[in-house]
Amino acid sequence: MNVQIQTLHFDADSKLIDHVSRKIQKLDTFYDRIVSVEVYLKLDNIAHQIKDKIAGIKVHIPQHDFFIKHESKSFEESFNLAFDALVNQLKRTKERKFQVKS
Template identity: 65%
Template sequence: MNVNIQTVHFDAASTLIEHVNKKIEKLNNFHDRITTIDVYLKLDNVAHQIKDKIAEIKVNIPRYAFFSKECSKSFEESFDNALDSIIEQIKRKKNKQMQAA
């Protein structure tokens, strides 16, 4: 499993990177054939005082790609919400595959 974490418009603190890596390890519990995971952490409205934190996650599995984008006032919350969405997508896909088999 190859994990890429990219930050846009800022430098991430080591605690944020550790939080992301710790949570990503849990994805192996839901699918064992994950090839790559791309995480993008972005600041929105850079020109204004209010800065929303955006987390985007893209998970690649052979023949499938899952994507989620969440926005909130903290990167941890945005990332956790996006990860929950990815987990739901993976669960739904596995359920459909099992019903088809």
């Protein structure tokens, strides 16, 4: 699995990168045919807006791509919300493929 983490409009600290990397490595437990994962962490520069930290996760599996995006007050929260939604989609996709084969 090829993993890429990109930050836009800021420099991420090692704690945030480690958090993202640890979570992404767990994706193999939910779906074992993941080809690549791209994580986008973006600081939205709109003034006076509370929800200004955006996390997006793009996952490529054979014959399909997923993209989940969430925004909140912190990058960790945004990433965790996006990650949880992505896990749910991967599980549903795996269940559908299993049902089709049965």
